[in-house]
Amino acid sequence: MADFKYIRPDNLPEALDFLWDNGQDTAIIAGGTDVMIDVKSGKLDKKYLLDISRLDELKGIELNGRDLCVGSGVTLSEIYTSALLASNALALQKSAVNFAARQIRNIATIGGNVAHSSPCGDTVPSLLLHDAIALVADKKGIQHIPMEQMATSAYMSSLTPQQIIVKFILTPYQDGYADFQKIGRRKELAISRMSMAAFVKKDSTGRISFLKLALGACTPVPCSMGAVEAFLTGKVPTRELLWEAGGLLAERMIEITGNRSSTIYKKPAVQGLFMRILFPMVGS
Amino acid sequence: MKSEYNSIGKNIQRRDIVEKLTGQANFCADIALKDALSLKVLRSSRHHAVIDKIDVSDALKIPGVVNVFTAADIPGKNLMGIINKDQPLLAHDKVRSLADPVALVAAQTDEIARQAIKVINVTYTDLEPIFDIEAALAPGAPKIHKKGNTLFTRRIKKGDAGTAFETCHTIIEKKYMTHAVEHNYIEPDAGAGYVDEDGTLVIYASTQNPHYDHKEVQGFLGLKDDQVRIIQAATGGGFGSKLDLNVQGFIGLALYHLKQPVRYVYTREESYLATAKRHPFTIHMKTGADKNGKLKAIHIRAYCNTGAYGSYGIAVASRSAVHGTGPYEIDHVDIECACIYTNQPFCGAMRGFGAPQMAFAHESQMDLLAKKLGMDPMEIRMLNGFKKGSINGTGQQLIDSVGYPECLEKIMPYYEEALTNWVTEKTTPFTKRGIGIGGMWYGIGNTGVQNPSTARIELDQNGRVILYTGCADIGQGSSTILTQVAGEVLGIAPEAIQLVVGDTKFTTNAGATSASRQTYISGNAVKDAAEQLARVLLTEGANKLKVSKTALSFGDHSLQIAGHPERSVAFDWLAKRIHEKGVSLSWQGYFDPETIPLDLETGQGSPYATYAFACHLALVEVDVLTGQVSVKKIVAAHDVGRAIHPENVIGQICGGVAMGVGFALMEAFEFGKTLSMKDYHIPTCADMPEVIPIIVESVEPTGPFGAKGVGEPALIPTAPAILNAVSHALGKRLYSLPADLESVLQASIDSGHFGPEEKM
Amino acid sequence: MTFEINGQEHTLDIPADITALEVIRSLLGLTGTKEGCGIGECGACTIVVDGKSVNSCLMLGAQLDGTKVLTVEGLATEASLAPLQEQFMKNHGVQCGFCTPGILMSTHALLEENPDPDTEEISKALAGNLCRCTGYQQIFASVKAAATASRDDRITGGKNG
Missing domain, CATH: 3.30.365.10 (Aldehyde oxidase/xanthine dehydrogenase, molybdopterin binding domain)
Structure with missing residues (x-):
């Protein structure tokens, strides 16, 4: 076990004060589902464990005009049951559906999922999809960090030790087609082998007028798939076209990761999962 | 009625x-003994090495460490094993795997015990490690045990298979592979003990065999019968693994020296490393039939990797050989199954003792034969299946309680319904449906020995x-x-x-x-x-x-x-x-069931007094774009002789199906890589199909009120049925287990299903 | 730290590094809650905290401060089993029993939130509770029977409403 002091501040300013002085020596616990593994294995080499799970400033899901705000302390269960997210960020809501298990969803937070910077974090593709910006605070002020810049490498977040993610600001999407799917080794309680989020709009002629796409568990840090989006925009989706776009997506992934032993599966699976997610766009 | x-x-x-x-049920980890010391074992850091020296002096200096024991502290015989004794309680001359215990610490807390094992210094001289069967059998391979690397070979020889194949109309010859599997009962292994007023060592055990534990602990310590008492605590599942000792020997040794209460609770990680696994098998199977589909001859060469120790390996090799024919009458039989030592952590008993691995092969062969002969998979099983009066590969005539035909009959309406209606229904895009049959027989009790x-x-x-x-x-x-x-x-x-x-x-x-x-x-x-x-x-x-x-x-x-x-x-x-x-x-x-020992050369005899039979039908959907398989329904017909407690029988069937789903689709224990439950997947409730259990009662005259057994039979047909269903869906067969995402997607690609257009 | 467990208030001084599971099992001696994996993968340690199921092995002991906790020991009264436990008994939802406390707690949280769950909803609530014995079918039957029993009870205005 680890040797540390447990601190639970009453409000965000208190937490930021504490981190300003002790950030280097502090680990942050929100839901705890990741940090507790380190606590138990004795890998946590910090003097303090700062519990931010009860900070009201980090809670809540709201729609403020064109800003859909999701507090970093919102649990996956809250995302799962949020009607506001179901109508404005369906992919994000769906990403909570198969996230670990109910017991984990009840305490794990979206902020924790992002800060942990696991390439398999299930909320990350949907946040990318919605051009999410993380509102990050330290004692001296607030910074807006786009999702693409939240991780520097696998399991390494770009946050400084003094910072806390306060909330995510998403671009809401209504009236279009949105989906999130993941592939795991079993149907529940599985780490993503691969996940994908998509949002599509078609115009009156059946052409794709808007497409956003994000991959999970495929690249070490979140990456834009702009080339594939551009390829499909303005075109009428057909089986063949989607298949070709899926192939492009797989190539784009391999450009980033290089060929690994897992590529044998992931290359076709990316193409396949893309087809499965986008197929409802054909002919409808 | x-x-x-x-x-x-x-x-x-x-x-x-x-x-x-x-x-309120007290499992071992729940037993509170006042001032109980914590035990912890240091395990080998080498796959295969001679132990030159064990220095425990630094560990003994840690405050709270009560003592550290090594093989030298074992007063009796330092060997265990229910069939062959080859496994030391604590390694003395050499280590044969990373799971081998080298020293045992007793300390005031778990934490102190953990610190202590880190500072025990063991000096090794490395020996060449062997991990697979080919290397173990290669000429000049280093010997893991003095007697060599082949622990045991079971041969079953009946008729003249060589000549019979020449007259066969259709022959199928394939190689099948299965993976090591972890039992993964939810209770990690644990035990506790104390010395009572009259000096008896009292040990609470999470065990499948308290009287065997008793004998082994007595043996280690050189004590008399009444000086050791084993009490089975509430036991959180076993599935074969808790047939071996887990912590009983360590607790006994500590009690013997310290006369103070002790407890040892494995973490899940230690349970994974230290306890037995299901043997991975390589099976070469050749099956021949005449033009009508009647089986004529079978030739099997199978190898199971038992790792560093025998455990139940001999029983696994023996049973898998006997069951190699499947529940089918074949006149000409030539089977050899060898159990081989390697430097992997040991394998032992797991629900089915090699029969599940063999069933995957023989049921695949039946479908392949049927296809080649233009027969229906049910028809070929009906034609060849054991019935009253049939003679099995060991020359034993099956006289009573042969419920295989009835199991097939009970499955038939579900099979026909699924084939005509379910398979042909329109599905979600890029989803292929398939159905498959798995049959099995299973000898009740130990193979050709008194039990x-x-x-x-x-x-x-x-x-x-x-x-x-x-x-x-x-x-x-x-x-x-x-x-x-x-x-x-x-x-x-x-x-x-x-x-x-x-x-x-x-x-x-x-x-x-x-x-x-x-x-x-x-x-x-x-x-x-x-x-x-x-x-x-x-x-x-x-x-x-x-x-x-x-x-x-x-x-x-x-x-x-x-x-x-x-x-x-x-x-x-x-x-x-x-x-x-x-x-x-x-x-x-x-x-004691009446059996006749199997002849060492021919395997002829009467290995079991009675057999259980079963047939499963699996309905699956395969996502041809990602390789995901969803098992929708399992219909499971089981001849149990007599169901003494029908709901218990159903519980065994449903639990067996769950384990079969895992064996078929997701479970693969990778030595050195599978460390915690993050790395090993057993089915969740969401992975379970609807199970329709059908109890067939073909009364066994020698059974209590006609009963036989169901525990292991429940698992055996599931994986073959699922694999046959996946093959049916894709038109492409998989020859190794598990059928994971990678292999199913590859099969989808190879069969031409992976693409923008949906292939019929 | 002060919290309520099974209706009883406790004030404890605990080390910072111990889990909620250790508080419950080692300090309070409530050994009905089990440890199966220690990393939140099996659900044997499931407890209900403020109405929600959580894995107590992944919760820091200190985080229990101010909460209301229910463990398996809090379900039955001295006089009788809780209706949920009754249904697990009648529908043979228990084999080895090691996962049972966790399954009961997940089910309890589910039925409090949703008294009439369908199979899919039960599956969502119980997927984090692994069972290696039963294949889950008799567990699902037990959960459904418990929901039905409590619904019938509500309709007839029975004691468990």
Whole structure:
């Protein structure tokens, strides 16, 4: 076990004060589902464990005009049951559906999922999809960090030790087609082998007028798939076209990761999962 | 129809249910012993090495470390193993795998014990490690044990397979591979113990075989029978792994030296590393049939990797060889199955003892033959399946209770319905449906060796019946079943019987809870004891009521004249009367199934007294774009002889199907990579299909009220049925387990299903 | 730290590094809650905290401060089993029993939130509770029977409403 002091501040300013002085020596616990593994294995080499799970400033899901705000302390269960997210960020809501298990969803937070910077974090593709910006605070002020810049490498977040993610600001999407799917080794309680989020709009002629796409568990840090989006925009989706776009997506992934032993599966699976997610766009 | 029985066939309340529902059941980790020391083992850091020196001096300096033991501290024989003794409790001269225990720490807390093992210095001289069968069998390969790397080979030879193949119309020859599998009971292994006032070492164990544990611990410590007592604690599943010792030996050794309470609770990670796995198999199978699909000859060469120690490896090789034909009549048989040592952590018993691995192969072969011959998979099984009078590969004629044809018949309507309607229904895009059949047979009890059980029944002077059994109930419900057997014989409610289970101070050996043997063998031992008591009661009752014994029947703790309940005599009166006559109020029951040992060269004999049979139908959907497989339904028909507790039988079937789904699709234990439950997937409830259990009762005349067994049979047909269904869906067969995302997607690509257009 | 467990308030001084599971099992001696994996993968340690199921092995002991906790020991009264436990008994939802406390707690939280769950909803609530014995079918039957029993009870205005 680890040797540390447990601190639970009453409000965000208190937490930021504490981190300003002790950030280097502090680990942050929100839901705890990741940090507790380190606590138990004795890998946590910090003097303090700062519990931010009860900070009201980090809670809540709201729609403020064109800003859909999701507090970093919102649990996956809250995302799962949020009607506001179901109508404005369906992919994000769906990403909570198969996230670990109910017991984990009840305490794990979206902020924790992002800060942990696991390439398999299930909320990350949907946040990318919605051009999410993380509102990050330290004692001296607030910074807006786009999702693409939240991780520097696998399991390494770009946050400084003094910072806390306060909330995510998403671009809401209504009236279009949105989906999130993941592939795991079993149907529940599985780490993503691969996940994908998509949002599509078609115009009156059946052409794709808007497409956003994000991959999970495929690249070490979140990456834009702009080339594939551009390829499909303005075109009428057909089986063949989607298949070709899926192939492009797989190539784009391999450009980033290089060929690994897992590529044998992931290359076709990316193409396949893309087809499965986008197929409802054909002919409808 | 009114049942002829009062207790048999009734879904009575499980024995330990209230404790388990309220959190009061004491599993080993729950047992609070005052001032118990924590134990922890240092395991080898080498795959294969000579131990030059073990220096524990730094560990002993840590405050709170009470002592550190090595092989030198074992006063008796430092070897264990239920079939062949090749496994030291603590390594003495060399280590053969990363799981090998080298030193045992006793400390005041778990944390101190963990620190202590980090500072024990072991000096090794490395030896060349061997991980696979080819390397182990290569000429000049380093010997892992003195006798060499082949532990055992079972040969089954009948007729002349070589010549018979020449006359076969159709031959299928394939290689099949299966993976190591972890039992993954939810309770990590644990134990606790203390020394009681008279010096007896009392050990609580999470075990499938308390009386075997007793013998082994005695052996390590050079103690007499009554100086060691094993008490089976509530046991959170076993599935074969808790047939080996887990912590009993360590607890015994610490108690022997320290005379102070100790406990040892494995973390899940240690449980994964230290306990047995299902043997990975490589199977070369060649099956030949005539033009009508009648099987003529089979040739099998199979190898199972037992890792560093034998454990139950000999039984696995032996049983898998016997079961290699599948539940089919074949005149010409040439089977060899070898069990090979390597430097992987050891493999042992797991639900089915090699039969599940073999069933994957023989059921794939049946489908391949059917396809090549243009036959229906059900038809070829019907044609060749065992029936009454059939002779199996060991030359044994199956006389009674051969329910395989009936299992197939029960499956048939579901099969036809699925084939005509379900498979052809429109599905979601890029989803292919398939159905598959898996058949199996399973010999009840150990293979061609004696495996008796005993039981004792006592009548106290208040007329109450007490049943003592060494049979470990590990969740499957044997305690409940045994009271049903005794209750049926004595005409009393099973719930009224007091029960003493798995405590070597009071119970006698019932053998292992394995090989699906307890209902049949211990059930018969209990029946024997109960019948002895019944005879004495009837004699005394007839004497008292002045009628012949045949005129008497059992009432509630009494005997009465049939049709005249007012003319009765109560058990308590009879108990006193019997006692006064100087007759002991205790009866010992015994049963050993009749077997004939298998000839070492030909494998001919009579390995089991009876067999269970089963057939599963699997309905699956395969996502051709990602390789995901979803099992939608399993119809499971099982010939159990007689279902003593039908809901328990259904529980075994559903649980077996779950384990079969895991074996088929997701479970692969990778030595060195699978470290925690993050790395190993067993099915969740969401992965489970609807299961339709069908109980077939082909009564076994030698069974207690006709019963056989179901524990292992429940698992065996599931994976073959699923794999056959996946092949049916894709038109492409998989030859290794598990059929994971990677291999299924590859099969989809190879079969041309992976693409923008959907292929029919 | 002060919290309520099974209706009883406790004030404890605990080390910072111990889990909620250790508080419950080692300090309070409530050993009905089990440890199966220690990393939130099996659900044997499930407890209900403020109405929600959580894995107590992944919760810091200190985080229990101010909460209301229910463990398996808090379900039955001295006089009788809770209706949920009754249904697990009647429907043979228990084999080895090691996963049972966790399954009961997940089910309890589910039925409090949704008294009439369908199979899919039960599956969502119980997927984090692994069972290696039963294949889950009799567990699902038990959960459904418990929901039905409590619904019938509500309709007839029975004692468990």
